[in-house]
Amino acid sequence: xxxxxxxxxxxxxxxxxxxxxxxxxxxxxxxxxxxxxxxxxxxxxxxxxxxxxxxxxxxxxxxxxxxxxxxxxxxxxxxxxxxxxxxxxxxxxxxxxxxxxxxxxxxxxxxxxxxxxxxxxxxxxxxxxxxxxxxxxxxxxxxxxxxxxxxxxxxxxxxxxxxxxxxxxxxxxxxxxxxxxxxxxxxxxxxxxxxxxxxxxxxxxxxxxxxxxxxxxxxxxxxxxxxxxxxxxxxxxxxxxxxxxxxxxxxxxxxxxxxxxxxxxxxxxxxxxxxxxxxxxxxxxxxxxxxxxxxxxxxxxxx
Numbered sequence: 001x002x003x004x005x006x007x008x009x010x011x012x013x014x015x016x017x018x019x020x021x022x023x024x025x026x027x028x029x030x031x032x033x034x035x036x037x038x039x040x041x042x043x044x045x046x047x048x049x050x051x052x053x054x055x056x057x058x059x060x061x062x063x064x065x066x067x068x069x070x071x072x073x074x075x076x077x078x079x080x081x082x083x084x085x086x087x088x089x090x091x092x093x094x095x096x097x098x099x100x101x102x103x104x105x106x107x108x109x110x111x112x113x114x115x116x117x118x119x120x121x122x123x124x125x126x127x128x129x130x131x132x133x134x135x136x137x138x139x140x141x142x143x144x145x146x147x148x149x150x151x152x153x154x155x156x157x158x159x160x161x162x163x164x165x166x167x168x169x170x171x172x173x174x175x176x177x178x179x180x181x182x183x184x185x186x187x188x189x190x191x192x193x194x195x196x197x198x199x200x201x202x203x204x205x206x207x208x209x210x211x212x213x214x215x216x217x218x219x220x221x222x223x224x225x226x227x228x229x230x231x232x233x234x235x236x237x238x239x240x241x242x243x244x245x246x247x248x249x250x251x252x253x254x255x256x257x258x259x260x261x262x263x264x265x266x267x268x269x270x271x272x273x274x275x276x277x278x279x280x281x282x283x284x285x286x287x288x289x290x291x292x293x294x295x296x297x298x299x300x301x302x303x
Contacts, residue, residue, distance in 0.1 A: 003070065003071045004069045005017045005028070005073045008049075008051070009029060009040045009044060011213070012172055012213055014040035018047050019221070020220070025224075028050045028052065029052065030065055030076075032055045039175075071111065071112060071115065071224060072115065073220060075117045076102075077094065077117075077146075077150075078090065078146075079119075081121070084146070085141060091142045091143055095149075100153045103162065107160045107161065107162040113163050113164070114164040115164070115165050119168060121143055129272060131273065131276055151166050167216075167219065170209040170211055170235065170236030170274070171210045171236070172216055173186070173211075173212060185210065185250075185296070189300065192251055195254075198261070200261065201262075201265055206270070207271075209239065209241070211236050211288055212295040216235055219235045226284050234280060240273075240274035241292060244260060247260040253300060
């Protein structure tokens, strides 16, 4: 089985490519390298994974890569929520039109399965917890809207015969997160490694669903093995973690005494969010294996 991973030199993309390669899949990576890191490029090189430098907007180049390709995993996206507020058109162009470009090329090439990595940001402010796939989709940022529009684009191409699966990822963490666009875990670890307490916005009682990138990769592998098609699936841990508790865990792991530093709440922050993963568990047998503290230790070891 030949697999093309778009955005395969990004945080999630390169971890996914390496994981699938280690499980016997024939993987090739496409990435513009606009926002990749030397860390990701080095790891891909060490694993001898072929890398092609190209934009997802370059349909001619993508079409060549798709010859004899069985599966496309579309991980390429801009992912910074704050940046999306400042530059919404850039996000719509890259995340929506870019997705349309790859989906159209995949459809024309006869790709057997298109896996679209979406985001829990499509849900917006939860009206019920845990969040199931039937939860209303009301994104509150251009980033979230761009991912939802990407979903609709992919589903539209299913009318052209393209088999597809949408995976809505919650708060993914792990090795190789770009510091500029990193999530809260990376920011906390960067401070505690310097002996500084993490900075927590608000009271820290807000909850998130953190999932290690290797568990995300396992979910993708299960989609391929179970031949899952035309589904939307939440991929998270299914467990809410308070931001304050997570800050204290990172302090304990690095031997930092005291308390986190609390500053004012950020406007627009969602208070609580965690996934209902019962559908993924039922259809795929998906069960996250990497606990938060263990995952954090692994990140610290790689630092």
